[in-house]
Amino acid sequence: MDLLRFQDELDAETRASLRQSVSRIDYPLMKRLFESTKSFDASKNASERKVSPVTSVRKAPELFELGQNLIRGGEAAAVTMAGGQGTRLGHKGPKGTYDIGLPSHRSLFELQCDSLRAAGGGTIIPWYIMTGEENHAATVAFFEKHGYFGYGKENIRFFRQGTLPLLNTDGEPFLSDKGTLCTGPDGNGGVFRAAAEQGVYEDMETRGVKYVFICGVDNAAVRMADPVLLGLAKRSGSEIVSKSVAKRSPEEKAGVFCLMDGKPGVIEYSELPDELRYLRGDDGELVYNDANIIAHVFPLDVLKRISETGLPYHTAFKKMPYVDETGAVVVPEKENAYKYETFVFDAFAYCRDMTVMRVDRKEFSPVKNRTGQDSPETARAALEAQGIR
Numbered sequence: 001m002d003l004l005r006f007q008d009e010l011d012a013e014t015r016a017s018l019r020q021s022v023s024r025i026d027y028p029l030m031k032r033l034f035e036s037t038k039s040f041d042a043s044k045n046a047s048e049r050k051v052s053p054v055t056s057v058r059k060a061p062e063l064f065e066l067g068q069n070l071i072r073g074g075e076a077a078a079v080t081m082a083g084g085q086g087t088r089l090g091h092k093g094p095k096g097t098y099d100i101g102l103p104s105h106r107s108l109f110e111l112q113c114d115s116l117r118a119a120g121g122g123t124i125i126p127w128y129i130m131t132g133e134e135n136h137a138a139t140v141a142f143f144e145k146h147g148y149f150g151y152g153k154e155n156i157r158f159f160r161q162g163t164l165p166l167l168n169t170d171g172e173p174f175l176s177d178k179g180t181l182c183t184g185p186d187g188n189g190g191v192f193r194a195a196a197e198q199g200v201y202e203d204m205e206t207r208g209v210k211y212v213f214i215c216g217v218d219n220a221a222v223r224m225a226d227p228v229l230l231g232l233a234k235r236s237g238s239e240i241v242s243k244s245v246a247k248r249s250p251e252e253k254a255g256v257f258c259l260m261d262g263k264p265g266v267i268e269y270s271e272l273p274d275e276l277r278y279l280r281g282d283d284g285e286l287v288y289n290d291a292n293i294i295a296h297v298f299p300l301d302v303l304k305r306i307s308e309t310g311l312p313y314h315t316a317f318k319k320m321p322y323v324d325e326t327g328a329v330v331v332p333e334k335e336n337a338y339k340y341e342t343f344v345f346d347a348f349a350y351c352r353d354m355t356v357m358r359v360d361r362k363e364f365s366p367v368k369n370r371t372g373q374d375s376p377e378t379a380r381a382a383l384e385a386q387g388i389r
């Protein structure tokens with residue numbers, strides 16, 4: 001269908017914005033992605049790579065001072081990836097603005113800000129927040145409204161991740177209403193390039209930053225810029241250091257750290273074959289037991305290098321409203337649209353080495369779902385159990 005078919009019915013502003021989105025579609029890329037979807041076979045994909053285990057280290061308190069010195073010297077920065085759509089949570093507004101119901105009514109963003117302030121111990125750690133096209137304005141407005149939580153507007157910088165059109169089952173971009181192209185954020189792996197394109201690395205360099213902590217927006221218990229993790233990054237000289245938690249059970253739906261074809265990586269839950277999922281070592285522990293909690297530290301020069309590398313795309317099949325030939329919006333009952341995303345952990349394959357540091361579960365309380373597991377309720381209970389109100 002012609003994407004501009006209804007343009008005469010639109011007001012001038014909507015028409016201009018639609019025309020701009022349509023003109024930006026990278027058709028050769030979308031064609032390539034759709035073709036890879038058609039030929040994609042998940043079971044084959046996983047078994048083609050040789051998966052081997054990695055050993056994690058434990059939290060060594062003596063690294064705290066090393067990390068703290070690095071922070072005091074202005075060598076640390078933090079990045080929050082908050083460009084996702086948070087569809088499972090279904091909160092109206094950016095996920096970081098969600099109040100998990102603590103007595104202090106702190107939003108996820110404010111909890112992160114508290115944690116960052118604590119890690120700084122008097123030094124302000126510059127904070128970069130990645131937003132998506134859809135939630136950028138609302139995120140900035142939220143920080144404005146809350147006076148940047150007293151952290152200083154000059155110490156918080158927003159940057160926007162890229163978007164990609166979704167494709168219908170014929171492989172074509174489509175409209176979600178008469179004036180809007182259906183697009184989505186290009187996955188958290190978009191962070192590397194978005195930061196490069198929007199001058200984030202330059203800004204970090206000017207400030208003397210050498211190590212960058214990167215996390216998602218949805219771990220209510222995250223230890224932002226944890227000095228121990230930063231200290232480990234310095235001590236190990238690794239190109240990635242990353243936190244893990246031990247899996248609760250083999251069935252916990254989490255990606256685990258491993259080597260893939262000898263390179264650092266994370267294997268998704270759905271891709272881990274059963275014989276590895278249940279495999280135990282001589283000590284009785286699961287061999288693939290270190291779950292990724294999206295808390296990484298990269299040296300800045302490694303980030304810059306990765307930003308020049310193209311990451312592979314993963315495909316999700318989603319239910320997305322679309323406009324039919326008559327202009328009516330149809331809400332589908334079945335999945336009808338392919339969404340393409342890159343993931344941060346796919347960049348690990350481009351790194352020489354990785355050090356994984358296992359931490360206590362209390363550092364991980366994700367807010368993913370509306371109710372049940374990994375929901376605001378479980379996160380609130382976990383924080384209150386630690387006396388965080």
Ligand code: UTP
Pocket residue numbers: 081082083084085086087088089095130132161185186187188190215216217218341368
């Ligand atoms: P999730 O995979 O949980 O995705 O993101 P999501 O979009 O937040 O939630 P659902 O799947 O729609 O329910 C993990 C982290 O990566 C960030 C998210 O904001 C979250 O912190 N993310 C995800 C991005 O920054 N950009 C993206 O395009 C996707």
